[in-house]
Amino acid sequence: MxxxxxxxxHLGGSVVPRVLxxxxxxxxxxxxxxxxxxEQFEEFYTQPRKTLDEYLELHTLVENVQTLETLPYFIYRLxxxxxxxxxxxxxxxxxxxxxRTPNNLPQSQRIDLMSEIVTVVGKATQQNEYPIITSQILxxxxxxxxxxxxxxxxxxxxxxxxxxxxxxxxxxxxYKENIDEFIKxxxxxREQGVKTTGHLYETSNGCxxxxxxxxxxxxxxxxxxxxxxxxxxxxxxxxxxxxxxxxTYFKTGTMDNISQLKTVFDKCFxxxxxxxxxxxxxxxxxxxxxxxxxxxxxxxxxxxxxxxACQKAAFRHAFAxxxxxxxxxxxxxxxxxxxxxxxxxSAN
Numbered sequence: 570m571x572x573x574x575x576x577x578x579h580l581g582g583s584v585v586p587r588v589l590x591x592x593x594x595x596x597x598x599x600x601x602x603x604x605x606x607x608e609q610f611e612e613f614y615t616q617p618r619k620t621l622d623e624y625l626e627l628h629t630l631v632e633n634v635q636t637l638e639t640l641p642y643f644i645y646r647l648x649x650x651x652x653x654x655x656x657x658x659x660x661x662x663x664x665x666x667x668x669r670t671p672n673n674l675p676q677s678q679r680i681d682l683m684s685e686i687v688t689v690v691g692k693a694t695q696q697n698e699y700p701i702i703t704s705q706i707l708x709x710x711x712x713x714x715x716x717x718x719x720x721x722x723x724x725x726x727x728x729x730x731x732x733x734x735x736x737x738x739x740x741x742x743x744y745k746e747n748i749d750e751f752i753k754x755x756x757x758x759r760e761q762g763v764k765t766t767g768h769l770y771e772t773s774n775g776c777x778x779x780x781x782x783x784x785x786x787x788x789x790x791x792x793x794x795x796x797x798x799x800x801x802x803x804x805x806x807x808x809x810x811x812x813x814x815x816x817t818y819f820k821t822g823t824m825d826n827i828s829q830l831k832t833v834f835d836k837c838f839x840x841x842x843x844x845x846x847x848x849x850x851x852x853x854x855x856x857x858x859x860x861x862x863x864x865x866x867x868x869x870x871x872x873x874x875x876x877x878a879c880q881k882a883a884f885r886h887a888f889a890x891x892x893x894x895x896x897x898x899x900x901x902x903x904x905x906x907x908x909x910x911x912x913x914x915s916a917n
Contacts (some may be wrong), residue, residue: 582850741775
């Protein structure tokens with residue numbers, strides 16, 4: 570059995586449509602009335618959007634119901650599905666903890682509650698029943714004030730047992746006004762020993778070379794081989810890996826033909842730049858990681874040798890993978906991962 574590492578998956582976008590719809594029917598009368606039939610909800614939830622900003626608005630639907638009390642419910646089902654249907658050995662979940670706190674509270678109280686969110690997520694992902702090695706990536710956000718983003722980085726520094734890295738979310742086309750602040754926060758994170766990734770070069774308006782030196786991995790980065798291939802050499806020299814999420818680009822209107830991804834993979838392989846194939850929002854897309862692999866093979870974007878190289882790259886660049894530089898042992902089934910901390914969170 571091939572085992573996979575998933576490096577770019579959002580907690581909000583990980584809830585599959587059926588699980589989210591059932592939660593609405595049982596716990597949220599307003600949303601249950603809005604989507605009385607599952608087929609209606611699935612069509613709304615998974616349909617392509619015209620722009621990245623329109624697509625990102627869907628995250629608010631899930632963020633509003635992922636609270637301190639409900640996160641174990643959603644995470645149990647997320648881990649169960651990832652283990653059973655995707656053969657994941659390793660998973661990094663990214664999210665903005667501030668957006669899981671009650672929005673009717675003052676900012677200072679919401680900042681204080683973020684540490685509880687991180688702890689709850691950390692404990693909920695550590696399950697004997699479905700033993701996937703997991704860690705969290707905390708996302709700063711373009712919509713949040715600098716003091717909140719600073720608190721998110723500080724939270725990552727203080728919780729290495731649960732948090733492996735930081736990121737910035739909210740659409741790479743929205744960074745420009747606060748680019749200097751994000752650079753300072755990334756620099757501070759690196760000085761404190763926190764690993765870094767960031768949504769960058771996903772869209773043609775989200776190309777910010779100033780941020781590249783502070784990132785250990787690049788979230789998406791597809792515009793680099795497409796429009797700025799001159800950057801590939803320095804990216805290879807830094808050992809940075811692109812987190813490429815194929816289905817996302819057709820859901821956000823960033824690409825309209827899968828053949829465009831062949832250029833991305835070919836130029837990166839030629840330049841010696843690693844790619845980890847990811848889902849981004851497996852639930853929102855209703856597409857799991859093995860299908861992302863299969864789809865790329867079916868349309869001749871990559872071959873099997875390149876697929877294996879991407880699988881190995883995902884383990885090699887995993888921020889919290891505990892077995893060093895040995896992804897080939899996982900891929901041949903010779904090494905079975907064990908949970909980092911024992912504990913089972915039951916479904917409600």
